[in-house]
Amino acid sequence: MDKKIEAHEVAKAAYEQLINEGGMSRRDALKLMGATGGAAMFMGAPTKAEASSSTDKKVKIVIVGGGAGGIMATARLRKSAPNAEITLIAPNETHLYQPGQVFMAAGLYTQSDIQKKNADLIPSGVKWVKDEVTTFDPDNNKVTTAKNGDISYDYLVVATGLQYDYERIEGMSKDLVGKNGISSVYLNDPVAGTAKGGVVTAQWFRDMRKAAEAASPENPIHVICTQPDTPIKCGGAPQKILYLSDDNLRGNGPDGGSDVSKNAKFSFCKKGTTLFGVPAYNKTLVEEITPMYGNITDKFNHVLRKIDPENKVATFEATIQKKGKYDEDLEEYEIITSKEMVEMKYDFIHVVPPMKAVDAVANSPLAITKGSGKGWLECDFDTLQHLRYKNVFGIGDILGVPKGKTGGSARHHGPILEENLVSVIEGKEPKAKFDGYTVCPLKTQYGEIMLAEFNYEGIDPSFPLLDPSRPRWIWWAFDLYALKPMYWYLMMRGLM
Secondary structure (H helix, E strand, C coil), X not given: CCHHHHHHHHHHHXXXXXXXXXXXXXXXXXXXXXXXXXXXXXXCCCCHHHHCCCCCCCCEEEEECCCHHHHHHHHHHHHHCCCCEEEEECCCCEEECCCHHHHHXXXXXXXXHHEEEHHHCCCCCCEEECCCEEEEEHHHCEEEECCCEEEECCEEEECCCEEECHHHCECCCHHHCCCCCEEXXXXXXXXXCECHHHHHHHHHHHHHHHXXXXXXXXXXXXXXXXXXXXXXXXXXXXXXXXHXXXXXXXXXXXXXXXXXXXXXXXXXXXXXXXXXXXXXXXXHHHHHHHHHHCCEEEEECEEEEEEECCCCEEEEEEEEEEEEEEECCCCEEEEEEEEEEEEEECCEEECCCCEEECHHHHCCCCECCCCCXXXXXXXXXXXXXCCCCCCEEECCCCECCCCCCCHHHHHHHHHHHHHHHHHHHCCCCCCCCCCCCEEEEEEEECCEXXXXXXXXXXXXXXXXXXXXXXXXXXXXXXHHHHHHHHHHHCHHHCCC
């Protein structure tokens, strides 16, 4: 069977399961598929890419990066600029479906489930340079690679993604993941095409359950889940691990078992004073999800700064607010804010590393030079065009925009990039605008997801008939069964 047809059948079967088991009418299911892009999969509906403008100009386009953003950009531009000489610079032979690493941790995917050969995704007619860019030189319209020297361009698309900075935490390194109770679902090697984080965290789930079975409410195991004070890929992932690992102790994971959650205490440590930046989603998490578990303590304004793996002690920089003197005139206490280093013992810890722009971008003229966005790719928040180098665009995690470090955001970057780059090639002003769309399928327990969709303005649900702040089994089924084939056979083909 043709691979694309086979993928369509897999996704279709998933939707049929939603219809038959969920009591949803076929009309509503079709509306759902249309809203999420699923209809295009097996109904042949035109996509935005197919309706976009095109150019027949013979220009050189260089795309740097072979992840989701880079492959999507390559597929789209191959169709909309058929006469262009397109070069993709990417060292990775294997492509990872990175959202699947959380399902790996949960015991529902294996590593092979999220791997494909990049050669099967790169369109014909594209020159693939299996190398890394070490230097960007936009003033001379060229990049320098590690092995193949300089490569010139007329137009450049930066899709390098980001890099993990485990070493910013004193005592921590990526080599510690999988040892001494330490896990990190994020860890992967794009060049080697391996997802160690997913493999290790699946074992971490099993080890945690075994330890909880041997513990007691009087002498529980202590589990810490962290979130750093930097922008991160998929901001909801730290909480996904928190909730799923706890739910696994309740016997709801794939291996089942008795409820031993009373034998564990969880701490979720992060910067800030909210669980989610969008109030409606935060309200659900604070008022329903955390209390539902009963053994989770949210430790706000606690950022991991140091780890002692041998003694299993994590040190956090905590922002503490205390009452000072009472002001008779204002009739209130003075609030004194201070920072303290707080040690916490653990049996298991899930470390989300600080993240930053890749060095080649951060050290180049393309980077933002000051402020909180320093190092990320400078660009117009709407058009994704570089503010100073008008023949340069970006896509994916490297973008220095307020929101958007998710695969769902990259999918929305794709048509904006395509339309605006074609316009610039044709000598026109870019008009398509990215609205900041971001999606976080927040797994609140096995079998339920809160599909948190939002943009620059606030909540932005694809299917507004369903309250987006409510966790639902339908989104779990959609994420587990349908999103992966849609990613491989639509997103990576530039069809949605």
